[in-house]
Amino acid sequence: MKLLKVKGVVIKEIAYKDNDKIITLLTDELGKISCMAKGAKKTNSALLASCQLFVYSEFVLYKGTTFYHINSAESIDTFYDLRIDLDKYEKACEISKTLNSLVYENVEASGILSLFLNTLYVIAKKDLDFSYVKSVFKLKTLALLGYSPSITRCSNCNSSMVEKEDKGYYYSFNTNSVLCGVCYEKLKKENEDKLKSGWYIKLSQATFYAIYYVLASDSKKVYSFKIDKKAEKELEKVADRLYTEQLSF
Numbered sequence: 585m586k587l588l589k590v591k592g593v594v595i596k597e598i599a600y601k602d603n604d605k606i607i608t609l610l611t612d613e614l615g616k617i618s619c620m621a622k623g624a625k626k627t628n629s630a631l632l633a634s635c636q637l638f639v640y641s642e643f644v645l646y647k648g649t650t651f652y653h654i655n656s657a658e659s660i661d662t663f664y665d666l667r668i669d670l671d672k673y674e675k676a677c678e679i680s681k682t683l684n685s686l687v688y689e690n691v692e693a694s695g696i697l698s699l700f701l702n703t704l705y706v707i708a709k710k711d712l713d714f715s716y717v718k719s720v721f722k723l724k725t726l727a728l729l730g731y732s733p734s735i736t737r738c739s740n741c742n743s744s745m746v747e748k749e750d751k752g753y754y755y756s757f758n759t760n761s762v763l764c765g766v767c768y769e770k771l772k773k774e775n776e777d778k779l780k781s782g783w784y785i786k787l788s789q790a791t792f793y794a795i796y797y798v799l800a801s802d803s804k805k806v807y808s809f810k811i812d813k814k815a816e817k818e819l820e821k822v823a824d825r826l827y828t829e830q831l832s833f
């Protein structure tokens with residue numbers, strides 16, 4: 585029996601029999617895994633604290649036939665602020681549901697643990713608009729899973745969309761790519777059908793750079809930009825569309 589030491593956060597818990605729990609852990613090393621936590625519901629259990637939802641711990645476990653089994657655990661961060669505030673707790677639940685719907689078990693999920701922990705931190709400690717947090721979380725998770733929209737170059741003329749004057753940014757919900765304003769106007773004159781089939785929305789420059797920032801930045805810094813309400817709505821549209829598209833596969 586080989587013992588493994590991993591750091592992970594509980595993203596789901598199910599009561600099992602009288603005293604046990606089956607918990608879902610998000611780890612860096614093993615991705616998302618299901619674990620049997622024997623006796624974790626007992627008040628005197630050494631696993632009690634570490635096997636609660638949103639607690640981040642170091643676990644010692646071994647692989648069984650169906651589950652991993654937890655041998656011991658030591659909590660690193662309990663995210664206490666989430667536990668004493670129902671509103672924050674519910675927000676964290678919504679984020680973990682999103683995470684569970686996108687990430688499959690036993691597949692590589694590099695960087696997602698760090699993103700999820702940072703998101704819990706932001707919900708616990710910072711008073712950010714929650715729809716903004718959700719949009720950023722969805723977009724960054726999808727990008728980390730390899731479903732990043734292609735926005736750095738115009739999908740028609742291939743010119744760089746970054747660091748140039750604002751000629752308009754048109755995002756296609758069909759291809760998850762962008763057209764520059766010049767190409768958009770040109771295509772509108774020449775071939776309106778092509779534009780219709782692309783299902784474009786105009787993005788403000790602020791929204792374009794918000795998306796660009798989320799895709800390019802480190803998971804730990806992904807919430808450190810500010811946008812206005814209009815850009816926030818546009819960002820939400822793009823993130824929600826990408827998210828539902830991914831779920832439908």
Ligand SMILES: [Zn+2]
Nearest residue numbers: 738741764767
């Ligand atoms: Zn172009």
